[in-house]
Each structure stands twice: as C-alpha cells, then as structure tokens.
Amino acid sequence: MYNEENCRFLKTHEWACKEGENAVVGISNHAQEEISDIVFVDLPKVGRVVKAGENCCVVESVKSASEIYAPVSGEIVAVNDALNGDPALVNREPHGNGWLFKIKMTNPAEYDTLLDLAAYKATIQK
Amino acid sequence: MTETCTLKTTALCEACKQAGGKMVDFHGWLLPVQYDGILAEHKAVRESAGMFDVSHMGQIFVEGPKAWEFLQYIACNNIKNGPAEGTYFHILTDEGTIIDDAIAFCLSQEQFLVVVNAACVETDFNWLKKHAENFGVTVRNESDNWSMLAIQGPKAVEVVDQILPGVKDLPRFHISPLTMFGTDGYVTRTGYTGEDGVEIMLPNAQITELWDVLKQLGVKPCGLGARDVLRLEAGYLLNGEDANPTKTPYEANCGWVVKLTKENFIGKDALVAKKAAGFKSRLIGFVLKTAGVPRSGCKVFYEGKEVGYLTSGTFSPLYKGIAVGYLASEIPAGADTEIEIHNRRVPAQVVKPPFYKNRV
Structure with a gap:
C-alpha cells in the first residue's frame, strides 16, 4: 500500500508517504523487527498540530516503549483505529495496514528533505 | 563488537546465539532477551515447556557441622534441614533491609547449597564469609564452575523425566543429586515462572549437551523478556527492582518470609522495631x-x-x-x-x- 520505494524516511525509522496533501506515517520493516511483538500503540489525537521531529506517538512492545516522531509538520487528520484492536498489524504490515497516522502537511517542502529508501538503508547498515 | 569483550558470557552463550537469541547486557552478562518473540515464548511456558539459560545465577556452598545454625542466623526465614529440602529466604542487612533473595537446599546436615541472584553473587558471598567465622563454617563460591538451565511449563517435568528418570517424583522445592553425560550435578523442583518445572545444575563443560538434548525433545529456548513477564504474573520479586537495601521484607510483600519467632537472625531487632512503628x-x-x-x-x-x-x-x-x-x-x-x-x-x-x- 505504502511501498518502501514510494516512502521517505527518518533516521529514527519512521516512514512518510505522500497521499495528496497528507503524509501517511508508519514505522519501517527494520524498526518493527527490532521492536518485535507490538502490544499497544498510543496514537495521537486527531486535530493535534505537530512540528517535524516532534514526539507524538508511542509504540509499545512487551519489553520497551519506542517514541515516534512526526516526519513533517502539520495537523493530525486521521489515526489508524484498527491498531487499537490489533496492534500487531504494525509487525505484520508495517508498510500497509499497519500505518499509524496521517498528517495534513503545512510545509510540503519538508517532505522532500527526508531520506529516500537508499539513504535510509545506508543508515541501518552501519 | 567491544561489548562482547567486556561482558561475561555463560557456557551456553554460543548455543543461545545459534538458536537465534537476541543478546543483551543483563547486569554485566551477555544473555538472550528473546529468540523468536516474547509472546511465543511466554505461551510455550504457560502451555508446554520452555528453557532458560540461568547460568549467570550463583551457587554458594556452605559446609561444616554448624552449617544449618549459620544459615538460620543469616536468613530471616526458617531454613529447613530435612534431607533435600529447599527454603526460599531473604538475606538482610543489620537494619532488616533486603540484600538478596535466595534458596538454600539441604544436601546433608553439614552441607547446604545456596542459589543466589547473579547481580548479588559477590555481595552475598562476602556477606556470608564475613559471618562464617563465628560458626566455623566454610563458604565456597562455585558460581563460575556451574551452569544452570531452567526447564519450565506444564510439560517440563514430563520431558525431563525422559532423560532423568524419576525426576517427576521429586517433590516441589526439593533437590536431588544427578549423574548425566558422565558428570555429577543437581536438579531442583523450582523455578521463577509460576509453572511447574525443574532447574538443572551441571558443570560448564556438560551444559550444552543437556541444551541440545532438550531442544531435540521440543523444549523451546526462552529469553529474559519472557521470564520477566512470567515471574511478574506469578508475583515473584525481582531483586534490585522490587526489592533493594532500603526495603524490609514486610514492605516488599514478603512478610511471610520473616519468622520473628526465631531466636536470632541478622536484622531481627531492626525488623521488630520497624514493624511496631508501621510502614x-x-x-x-x-x-x-x-x-x-x-x-x-x-x-x-x-x-x-x-x-x-x-x-x-x-x-x-x-x-x-x-x-x-x-x-x-x-x-x-x-x-x-x-x-x-x-x-x-x-x-x-x-x-x-x-x-x-x-x-x-
């Protein structure tokens, strides 16, 4: 759905995928493998305004909590309610039905500054 | 990797890695936090059988004609001295606060095996040694020579019985000597998961053979992550987190471990006073x-x-x-x-x- 090739990334393992004026946000396959067994996602409230780099969501595994940063600035316009019943969707389909939230971008130029897939992969191979 | 150079490893480290263990630093030990997933490992222990490398834990032998009297002085609980009996107890400071929790097994009237937490081996050993002189007992820290594997779950005892016939008759909280792979060791009917199971102690050189046999019998390797969920569900203390030298057993929900009817033990006077004052x-x-x-x-x-x-x-x-x-x-x-x-x-x-x- 939000194939890796069509996404941009943060070094902190979030991905963003442009969908009209929105950016859909999730975590990378590498991140879900590292976190493993996701048991709860503390989603942001719809309507919240976030800045690029702001901590706005928490992904919890049995063992640890991982903070999720907004890749771009804007307003949260949708969250993935399916995760409330089935948080492990993030493990199974990190680039599909396991998306986290959507941001209506206030500064779309920020999106173009994010890492592309090759650049992101280079950061995790270090 | 530099971390592996500074961390201590158990004799099962390579076996854990080969089984897919994700290795982490646990109190200075390189140990698996999980294999394929904490939830799957938790399920194996609650429904079938899982095994944990707990070789980082300590084995301290207490020997001499007054070994039992000595442990009675060290422990706030009444240490059982019937053949093969084990007792959970706390080692307390003079102020009645918790240094460690441990289990003492009676090997004979003159020999006890005390199994202690990894992070406390040195502290416990020094504490025991300090008080040993008055009782004329010998205290030996054998932790580096022994490995330990915990096999836990409703099917654990049945599986172990296949390679150690008779273990299913070992009563809960008892110890038995064993011979396996041409060497001597111990098996105890104990664990830290809230399920039935055993813990087997063998010299380092033989523990991987035991791991391999159990793996072939379908026992699932489980990591520290699952162990922490299991023990918390079962209400067991994690010393260093839930208990520490600022807390008495009464505060740590372990009042049952304190026997004030005992004539004397380290921390008794302080506990009597603190209990009267309330917490x-x-x-x-x-x-x-x-x-x-x-x-x-x-x-x-x-x-x-x-x-x-x-x-x-x-x-x-x-x-x-x-x-x-x-x-x-x-x-x-x-x-x-x-x-x-x-x-x-x-x-x-x-x-x-x-x-x-x-x-x-």
Whole structure:
C-alpha cells in the first residue's frame, strides 16, 4: 500500500508517504523487527498540530516503549483505529495496514528533505 | 563488537546465539532477551515447556557441622534441614533491609547449597564469609564452575523425566543429586515462572549437551523478556527492582518470609522495631483498566495526589497491563488509582499479587 520505494524516511525509522496533501506515517520493516511483538500503540489525537521531529506517538512492545516522531509538520487528520484492536498489524504490515497516522502537511517542502529508501538503508547498515 | 569483550558470557552463550537469541547486557552478562518473540515464548511456558539459560545465577556452598545454625542466623526465614529440602529466604542487612533473595537446599546436615541472584553473587558471598567465622563454617563460591538451565511449563517435568528418570517424583522445592553425560550435578523442583518445572545444575563443560538434548525433545529456548513477564504474573520479586537495601521484607510483600519467632537472625531487632512503628508504603499490584503498558518508574495517583511509583510493569498476554510498585499504606487493595504513562493518566485497580495462580 505504502511501498518502501514510494516512502521517505527518518533516521529514527519512521516512514512518510505522500497521499495528496497528507503524509501517511508508519514505522519501517527494520524498526518493527527490532521492536518485535507490538502490544499497544498510543496514537495521537486527531486535530493535534505537530512540528517535524516532534514526539507524538508511542509504540509499545512487551519489553520497551519506542517514541515516534512526526516526519513533517502539520495537523493530525486521521489515526489508524484498527491498531487499537490489533496492534500487531504494525509487525505484520508495517508498510500497509499497519500505518499509524496521517498528517495534513503545512510545509510540503519538508517532505522532500527526508531520506529516500537508499539513504535510509545506508543508515541501518552501519 | 567491544561489548562482547567486556561482558561475561555463560557456557551456553554460543548455543543461545545459534538458536537465534537476541543478546543483551543483563547486569554485566551477555544473555538472550528473546529468540523468536516474547509472546511465543511466554505461551510455550504457560502451555508446554520452555528453557532458560540461568547460568549467570550463583551457587554458594556452605559446609561444616554448624552449617544449618549459620544459615538460620543469616536468613530471616526458617531454613529447613530435612534431607533435600529447599527454603526460599531473604538475606538482610543489620537494619532488616533486603540484600538478596535466595534458596538454600539441604544436601546433608553439614552441607547446604545456596542459589543466589547473579547481580548479588559477590555481595552475598562476602556477606556470608564475613559471618562464617563465628560458626566455623566454610563458604565456597562455585558460581563460575556451574551452569544452570531452567526447564519450565506444564510439560517440563514430563520431558525431563525422559532423560532423568524419576525426576517427576521429586517433590516441589526439593533437590536431588544427578549423574548425566558422565558428570555429577543437581536438579531442583523450582523455578521463577509460576509453572511447574525443574532447574538443572551441571558443570560448564556438560551444559550444552543437556541444551541440545532438550531442544531435540521440543523444549523451546526462552529469553529474559519472557521470564520477566512470567515471574511478574506469578508475583515473584525481582531483586534490585522490587526489592533493594532500603526495603524490609514486610514492605516488599514478603512478610511471610520473616519468622520473628526465631531466636536470632541478622536484622531481627531492626525488623521488630520497624514493624511496631508501621510502614509508610508497601509493594502491591496494579491491573490497568484500559490499554497501555505500565513500566518501572511510572508514578501512581489516587484522588489526584501522587501516592506511589512502579518498580516493575509489563504487558501480560493474560491480563494486559500489569505492574507492581510501592503504594502509600493507607490505600487499600481494590482502590481505583491512576498510573501516569507517557504523560497520560491510565486508570488502574490495586490488587494483591500474584496475578496468575496455577499449578504450583
């Protein structure tokens, strides 16, 4: 759905995928493998305004909590309610039905500054 | 990797890695936090059988005609001295606070084996040695020579019985000497998961053979992550987190471990005085009423006021968010509190541990 090739990334393992004026946000396959067994996602409230780099969501595994940063600035316009019943969707389909939230971008130029897939992969191979 | 150079490794380290163990630093030891997943490993132990490398734990032998009298002086609990009997106890400071929790097994009237927590081996050993002279007993720290494998779950004993016939007749909290792979060791009917099971101690050189045999018999390798969920569900203390040298056993929900009827033991006078004065807080359990994962360090609120903090918390596949922590004494079990998780207050009910009661 939000194939890796069509996404941009943060070094902190979030991905963003442009969908009209929105950016859909999730975590990378590498991140879900590292976190493993996701048991709860503390989603942001719809309507919240976030800045690029702001901590706005928490992904919890049995063992640890991982903070999720907004890749771009804007307003949260949708969250993935399916995760409330089935948080492990993030493990199974990190680039599909396991998306986290959507941001209506206030500064779309920020999106173009994010890492592309090759650049992101280079950061995790270090 | 530099970390592997500075961390201590167990004799099973390579076997754990080969089984897919994700290795982490645990109190200076390189140990597997998980293999294919904490939830799958938890399920194996609750429904079938799993095994944990617990070779980092310590083995201290206490020997001499007055070995039992010595342990009675060290321990706040009554140490059983019947053949093969084991006793859970706390080692206390002179102030009656917790240095460590341990199990003493009676090998003979003149020899006991004390199994202690990894992080406390040196402290415990030095503490025992310091007091040993008055009793004329010898205290030997054999931790570096012994490896230990915990096999836990409803099918654990049945599986081990195939390679160690008779183990199913070993009573709970008892020890038996064993011979396996041409060497001598011990098996105890104990564990830290709330399930039936055994723990087998063998010299380092033979432990991998045992691991391999059990793996072939279908016992699932399990890591520290699953172990922590299992022990918290079962209401067992994690020393260093839920208990430490600022807390007495009474505060740590372990009053049953203290036997004030004993003539004398280290910390007794202090405990008598502290018990009479009462305690401001005590360790108790919490179950979240809505989704979330409570963690160590989270603050607890009651009627808007901060009244405590968590020392352990996790997602339990059986009960969702569970935790233990120190709560002001006046707040009763059953009370509705709130736990602050990531700046959000989540409703939680105060409950008496254990969360999970089963076969043992």
